[in-house]
Amino acid sequence: xxxxxxxxxxxxxxxxxxxxxxxxxxxxxxxxxxxxxxxxxxxxxxxxxxxxxxxxxxxxxxxxxxxxxxxxxxxxxxxxxxxxxxxxxxxxxxxxxxxxxxxxxxxxxxxxxxxx
Amino acid sequence: xxxxxxxxxxxxxxxxxxxxxxxxxxxxxxxxxxxxxxxxxxxxxxxxxxxxxxxxxxxxxxxxxxxxxxxxxxxxxxxxxxxxxxxxxxxxxxxxxxxxxxxxxxxxxxx
Numbered sequence: 001x002x003x004x005x006x007x008x009x010x011x012x013x014x015x016x017x018x019x020x021x022x023x024x025x026x027x028x029x030x031x032x033x034x035x036x037x038x039x040x041x042x043x044x045x046x047x048x049x050x051x052x053x054x055x056x057x058x059x060x061x062x063x064x065x066x067x068x069x070x071x072x073x074x075x076x077x078x079x080x081x082x083x084x085x086x087x088x089x090x091x092x093x094x095x096x097x098x099x100x101x102x103x104x105x106x107x108x109x110x111x112x113x114x115x116x
Numbered sequence: 117x118x119x120x121x122x123x124x125x126x127x128x129x130x131x132x133x134x135x136x137x138x139x140x141x142x143x144x145x146x147x148x149x150x151x152x153x154x155x156x157x158x159x160x161x162x163x164x165x166x167x168x169x170x171x172x173x174x175x176x177x178x179x180x181x182x183x184x185x186x187x188x189x190x191x192x193x194x195x196x197x198x199x200x201x202x203x204x205x206x207x208x209x210x211x212x213x214x215x216x217x218x219x220x221x222x223x224x225x226x227x
Contacts, residue, residue, distance in 0.1 A: 004159075033215075043160070043203075043217035056214065091159045104150075105215060107159025 004108035006092050012114045018080040021111045023092030024073055033093040033105060034067055034077050043091075049075065082115045089113070120204045125222040134191040136221050138204030141185050149180060149187045152203040154220070160203060164189065191223075199225045 005024040013019055025032045033048040047057040052069045060067070064083070069075040079086055089112050093105040121139040128134045140149070148167050152160040164171060166178040166187070177190040191198055201220040 042219055045214055045216070048214070093159065104162045104165070105160075107161065110157075110159055 006108035016081045021077040025094030029094035031095045035091040038088045136189045
C-alpha cells in the first residue's frame with residue numbers, strides 16, 4: 001500500500017486566499033484524522049471522520065476551516081479565507097477499527113502551508 | 117486522555133541504549149500506553165504499545181511497572197537515524213481513539 005497520500009506537499013499563498021488540502025487514506029481504513037502542527041502548539045487534532053461522517057470537529061479553530069469526506073478514499077481540508085497564523089504543517093492520518101491496535105494511526109507526509 | 121510528562125530532550129551517541137521515561141500518574145484501568153516517533157519533515161509513526169510489564173518489537177521495548185504510573189521506552193543501540201521526537205500517549209485503545217500529543221522528547225543521536 002502507498003500509505004496515506006497528501007497533496008500538495010507545500011503550499012504558499014497570500015492572506016485572504018482559499019486553500020484546499022487533500023488526503024487519500026489507506027484503502028480499507030474507516031477512520032480519517034486531520035492534524036495541524038506548529039512549533040508553538042505542537043500537534044493538534046482538528047477533526048476526524050468515521051465511515052465518511054464527521055465525528056468530532058471540536059478542534060477546528062474557527063469557521064474559516066471546513067473539512068469534507070465525500071467518499072472513503074478522499075478528504076479535503078479547506079481554509080477560506082486564509083490568514084498568516086494558519087501557517088503550519090497539516091497532517092492527515094487514517095486507522096482501522098479492525099485488528100488489535102485500533103488506535104494505531106498512519107500519518108501522511110504532511111502539507112506545509114505558508115500564508116504570506 | 118491522561119496527561120503525560122516526559123523530558124523535553126535527550127542526547128545520546130551511536131551504539132548506546134536510550135531510555136525515555138514517561139510519567140502518567142492518572143492513568144486509568146483501561147488505558148494503554150502508546151509511543152510514536154516523528155522524524156523531521158515527516159508525520160508521526162507508531163512504534164510500540166503496551167498495557168503492563170514488558171513489550172518488545174523489532175524497533176523498541178516498552179517497560180511498564182506494576183503501578184503503571186510511568187513507562188520507559190528503550191531504544192537499543194541507537195544510530196544517527198534514530199534522531200527524532202518521541203511522543204508518549206496514554207488512552208483507551210478503542211476505535212476512533214483521539215490521540216492527544218504532548219510536547220514529546222527530542223532525541224539527538226551524535227556520532
